[in-house]
Amino acid sequence: MIDVTPVLSRADQNLGLSLDRLFELLRIKSISTDPAYKADCRMAAEWLVAYLKTLGFEASVRDTPGHPMVVAHHADAGADAPHVLFYGHYDVQPVDPVELWENDPFEPAITDMGNGRKILTGRGTADDKGQLMTFVEACRAYKEVNGALPCRITILFEGEEESGSPSLKPFLEANAAELKADYALVCDTGMWDRETPAIAATLRGLVGEEVVVTAADRDLHSGLFGGAAANPIHVLTAALSGLHDETGRVALENFYEGVEETPANIRASWEKLGQTAESFLGQVGLSVPSGEKGRSVLELTWARPTAEVNGIWGGYTGEGFKTVIAAKASAKVSFRLVGKQDPAKIRETFRSYIRSKIPADCSVEFHPHGGSPAIHLAYDSPVITRAKSALSDEWPKPAVVIGMGGSIPIVGDFQTMLGMESLLVGFGLSDDRIHSPNEKYELASYHKGIRSWVRILDALAA
């Protein structure tokens, strides 16, 4: 470890110019999901390549069937230095409804909120242009002070993250050797709160299934057939209601195979965050945790698997009443997975269970929707331990290692396709309004984000 003070100081001195550079990038309308902005997406990629080249990266725009990738390498740290792959995305969400924006979404601005707090406004400030530039500007500070970077660095910027990343897997596959590093750094997540940085160590996996139960070959009149004919809504609701036992656990056979208990020290650190059932559920008008009894809401949403019915429909659903016995009833069901739960096994167990609940004269069809395993980094891996310490040096409160209830597919792809774990660090806040009008990013997130990467790169190089 070297003394990072001069690098941090340089980052501070660079702040004004680094904001100018970020704003240049923010003005490019790189909306990936709308074909009208195809040229803008390429322009954003080209802008990044040009900028990375000024920092000594060997950088290029790489074509895909969709929007291009940016790949850049910087190897002057030497073969013995650790090698990291930094991932971010330069594409942004559409801006509709545009009339709800207080400023032009592509004319970024700095607004003084008083009490020393300033925010950057505009589409992409938080998701993800502002975040990815924290890393690039950290590299710049290093380069300017030391003439070199502390690690070997490969950069991968994607232009299709907001439109389902259709080109990503083929690109990773075709360029695996080039992109493989010791581990990945992913900057697309958030802080715990304004003062507490966070490292996401776990991401839940997901299995989606659509279930269609068919009974009679047509809709029936409940006067004529009610009491004799199978009602597919009854069949479906009875089956779905058996997915949980009375303690809130998922009742499928062997469902918890591969689920491990969260270490006591991690649970203790979560306790300290002060999130209660009331505070967590209260923000959406609820108060009673619905899942497994005896576990905190953070544990339930970060570290425990779930079964959720995301949609259900069948029979007459319009105004008034129709005494029909439907021919079909359907549901969309998803499972959030943790630990080593196997998506394929969970899917098969679910299907077997549902099939066991279908009467002899009814039938059931399944349509799969996605399946990905959970991501679990060791809570005490050297990478996390070093990043935690680095972040704790920068922010008012010590960094916390958290879980994430959702999924970030890229992290799974890095794991399965490149055999590489990820470190998930980001500086967004829950009120950044990503994907919504008036997206913002705290100036503190940007400035201290750059300083955080300076510290993390230093810690990783040690």
Added chain:
Amino acid sequence: MIDVTPVLSRADQNLGLSLDRLFELLRIKSISTDPAYKADCRMAAEWLVAYLKTLGFEASVRDTPGHPMVVAHHADAGADAPHVLFYGHYDVQPVDPVELWENDPFEPAITDMGNGRKILTGRGTADDKGQLMTFVEACRAYKEVNGALPCRITILFEGEEESGSPSLKPFLEANAAELKADYALVCDTGMWDRETPAIAATLRGLVGEEVVVTAADRDLHSGLFGGAAANPIHVLTAALSGLHDETGRVALENFYEGVEETPANIRASWEKLGQTAESFLGQVGLSVPSGEKGRSVLELTWARPTAEVNGIWGGYTGEGFKTVIAAKASAKVSFRLVGKQDPAKIRETFRSYIRSKIPADCSVEFHPHGGSPAIHLAYDSPVITRAKSALSDEWPKPAVVIGMGGSIPIVGDFQTMLGMESLLVGFGLSDDRIHSPNEKYELASYHKGIRSWVRILDALAA
């Protein structure tokens, strides 16, 4: 009882002219639900009044806020003769999709189907103009042969049966004294089969409820909240799945209060009809009776109460997948009632049950949709016994006393508002395509229907 042979012979001789009269009525486009046919509805009422007057009825068109009623009285049978109220309806269903009709729906025709079978085609032939005219023509035969009718007869023809009968209850209430008779004759039902006439002795009642369960105050992301936040679809499906026990019985407390077992002789007569689970359910692609174990499909649909979910919806129901935890989930639930089950009590029991299944931080709303008790005539009442014998004399096979799984609200209204039981006899067949294109009525239904009423009126007068 007098010798009805000459009356029956006169009915036979009248057949040609009676068909001409029926066709005149069928040509009137009395579609009650479509305001464009308002004048036609009145024309049908006026046509009936004019015709009834020719038979010596004191008849009049009676205005309502909707389409008019026809009320007619014929009292020359004397004060000691039994007094019956005959009910039918002169309005018909719309004819859409009109392009599926083989003939103009309002240009009735007789078609020879071979083997001596002829059918009458056109809107209203079976529902209900053909049926009501069987009774009127029976009166004509009596009048022509004997100069008098065997009973005191009041006739009530409604013009809004196919559009929800909005004027019926107020009209019954306002004219209760005038309309009250010893019992009502309702001709809007069918035969068991071509050779077997049927008397419907029971009609199931109905209670409808819409249930809306609300959890969070907005839709939630299942990654962020799944496992901690209440899912209203889970709450609803768990509650609905508890409506039945594992033997198919409805599991609500005291639900079977007022339900009586069907007499053994009636069950035996139903057995003789030869309807099996396979034949009944096979017609709609099913085979396994879903209701209470150990009961025949006829008993299940005619004489046992049910709970059916007629519709359910909540969450994401479109293409693809959305990992949402819905804010609300809804269902439409109905109960078919038998015996003395009390609709108000059943509704309250259901609501209490559902409320008991709602977590403390969720809420539930109920919207009532209709409630009517079951109709149960004594299977061996004198009226049924006489009508059964009369029908058995007319048709190739003995009449059978059946139940009906659905509801006919007028029968309940007669019972509660006029204190009068109903005899339900009709000559429709299940393939008459009522409410559909190419509605038909068997010529045999019409001809032997007239003869049946001759015999029934004679039997009732005895």
